[in-house]
Amino acid sequence: MARPRKNRDDLRVHCCNVRLTKSEKQYAEREATKISCSVANWLRKSAFSKEEIQVSTMPxxxxxxxxxxxxxxxxxxxxxxxxxxxxxxxxxxxxxxxxxxxxxxxxx
Missing domain, CATH: 4.10.860 (DNA Excision Repair, Uvrb; Chain A)
Incomplete structure (x- = not known):
């Protein structure tokens, strides 16, 4: 059974390239790993979420x-x-x- 099609407004078709320094990229990767998501998803959550992303300091x-x-x-x-x-x-x-x-x- 095929996956249902997304609403046209929900499709991510626009790209935005962002240049990061080495330390910024490492920071983004580290924070994304802490909440088990990709860097792109972490950036989206960080930029567009109204609430602060909570990250546990526990290993x-x-x-x-x-x-x-x-x-x-x-x-x-x-x-x-x-x-x-x-x-x-x-x-x-x-x-x-x-x-x-x-x-x-x-x-x-």
Whole structure:
């Protein structure tokens, strides 16, 4: 099945060449990498967005671990709320360990 056609006003058909210094290009590449997008998309967001682009200063590996830990905590909470567990104390200890890992991540 083919992708639906874009509205004519939404097509990007106009080009604008911008010359950058080496340091400007490196800065744009670094900022685009932080939010996982291309330099062109980062420039568009920076130029036309009314809100400031928020970039986390946390290293990507820590961020991924934090997401995994929070998913684990959410799964445990969901199971507890559905009364699937009868051994709550073991799960509480697991949650304490996960929270300690999160705390240690933020201390680095």
């Amino acid at each position: 990507r590996e820590y961020y991924k671990q934090l997401i995994g830990l929070s998913n684990n905590i959410n799964q445990i909470a969901k199971s507890v709320n559905q009364k699937k567990y009868t051994k709550i104390s073991a799960d509480i200890e697991e949650v304490k360990e996960l929270l300690l890992k999160i705390y240690n991540l933020f201390q680095k």
